[in-house]
Amino acid sequence: MLDKIIPLADIRYASRLPVIPASVAAPIGLLSDTLGRPLRDLRISVTDRCNFRCSYCMPREVFDKDYAFLPQGSLLSFEEIERLARIFVAHGVEKIRLTGGEPLLRKNLEVLIEKLARLRTPAGAPLDITLTTNASLLAKKAQSLKDAGLQRVTVSLDGLDDATFRRMNDVDFPVGDVLKGIEAAQRAGLAPIKINMVVKRGTNDSEILPMARYFRNTGSVLRFIEYMDVGATNGWRMDEVMPSAQVVALVHDAFPLTAVDANYTGETAERWRYGDGGGEIGVISSVTQAFCSDCNRARLSTEGKLFLCLFAHQGHDLRALLRGSYADEQIAAAVGLIWQSRSDRYSELRAGLPSDDGSVAAGPKRVEMSYIGG
Ligand code: SF4
Numbered sequence: 001m002l003d004k005i006i007p008l009a010d011i012r013y014a015s016r017l018p019v020i021p022a023s024v025a026a027p028i029g030l031l032s033d034t035l036g037r038p039l040r041d042l043r044i045s046v047t048d049r050c051n052f053r054c055s056y057c058m059p060r061e062v063f064d065k066d067y068a069f070l071p072q073g074s075l076l077s078f079e080e081i082e083r084l085a086r087i088f089v090a091h092g093v094e095k096i097r098l099t100g101g102e103p104l105l106r107k108n109l110e111v112l113i114e115k116l117a118r119l120r121t122p123a124g125a126p127l128d129i130t131l132t133t134n135a136s137l138l139a140k141k142a143q144s145l146k147d148a149g150l151q152r153v154t155v156s157l158d159g160l161d162d163a164t165f166r167r168m169n170d171v172d173f174p175v176g177d178v179l180k181g182i183e184a185a186q187r188a189g190l191a192p193i194k195i196n197m198v199v200k201r202g203t204n205d206s207e208i209l210p211m212a213r214y215f216r217n218t219g220s221v222l223r224f225i226e227y228m229d230v231g232a233t234n235g236w237r238m239d240e241v242m243p244s245a246q247v248v249a250l251v252h253d254a255f256p257l258t259a260v261d262a263n264y265t266g267e268t269a270e271r272w273r274y275g276d277g278g279g280e281i282g283v284i285s286s287v288t289q290a291f292c293s294d295c296n297r298a299r300l301s302t303e304g305k306l307f308l309c310l311f312a313h314q315g316h317d318l319r320a321l322l323r324g325s326y327a328d329e330q331i332a333a334a335v336g337l338i339w340q341s342r343s344d345r346y347s348e349l350r351a352g353l354p355s356d357d358g359s360v361a362a363g364p365k366r367v368e369m370s371y372i373g374g
Pocket of ligand 1 (some may be wrong): 202295310345346347
């Protein structure tokens with residue numbers, strides 16, 4: 001039995017080999033962390049690759065043609081992902097979000113979705129299985145994803161103006177193809193579709209009203225996301241953040257809004273409904289209105305590292321346990337102990353953290369969003 005931490009630093013992010021102390025009773029069933037937050041939502045990155053180079057996530061100058069993406073052999077197989085998902089579900093996970101990089105770049109993703117769609121919560125309920133995509137491949141894949149058991153999709157779309165959108169994805173990808181992907185998802189019944197727009201002041205804030213106008217009365221829920229200091233490569237500055245309060249005020253002036261209660265505890269978006277019945281929008285305000293107090297999300301990197309916060313700098317190497325012939329109970333115990341010791345609340349602490357140049361908080365390199373998914 002392992003009873004000490006063996007630090008394993010690799011080229012990307014430090015990771016620790018989870019502890020499975022013989023002396024400690026293995027935590028089973030539902031878990032709460034040190035702040036009383038349950039484990040409910042598991043985000044699984046199925047690839048660290050993407051066909052876009054959005055500056056706030058995967059800036060081209062860093063993720064260039066020489067960037068060493070993860071070798072295929074280091075990725076978790078679909079069987080390994082399913083095995084881990086089963087363990088997390090036994091610990092309370094009810095929702096699985098597939099992310100990346102761009103998850104639709106992972107071949108035969110439908111096979112994984114079929115496996116996950118067969119899982120049941122301890123109460124026997126099916127899981128809520130969703131996926132976040134840039135929709136560049138969605139027009140082709142929407143129906144097969146639905147047939148495999150995917151229930152919903154979230155599409156990242158940062159503008160309708162083709163020039164602005166091409167500038168933001170930095171690979172000259174036309175907005176029309178993303179809109180076709182959204183329509184295909186609608187036809188396939190992957191609804192309600194959520195649209196995530198990262199708002200970067202001075203870059204695409206002019207797109208806020210055109211996006212609101214376009215998605216009103218469509219049933220899709222448009223969410224405006226504050227530009228975040230994720231990772232260590234996007235050159236984040238506070239003066240490029242447009243606070244959600246200003247976004248809501250701008251939309252409200254054009255289309256009056258009323259605040260709506262959250263759908264469930266831990267929902268990241270603050271909801272606003274159009275007064276005239278035109279649907280709703282959301283704002284995700286990690287910078288100006290932190291929501292760590294009920295954050296119930298864990299993130300699994302594509303090579304099996306467990307991260308407890310989007311802004312973490314260290315993960316826990318579960319792949320080593322999977323490939324180290326540990327039994328499910330032992331891995332479940334390790335996951336339980338990791339979650340129970342969780343105290344992450346970066347967004348709440350951000351403002352008080354020392355920073356090198358008055359913008360990004362100082363300290364160890366934070367994990368890249370393209371590596372563990374948003
Ligand atoms: S900063 Fe970390 S703890 Fe806070 S909401 Fe985001 S992921 Fe959760």
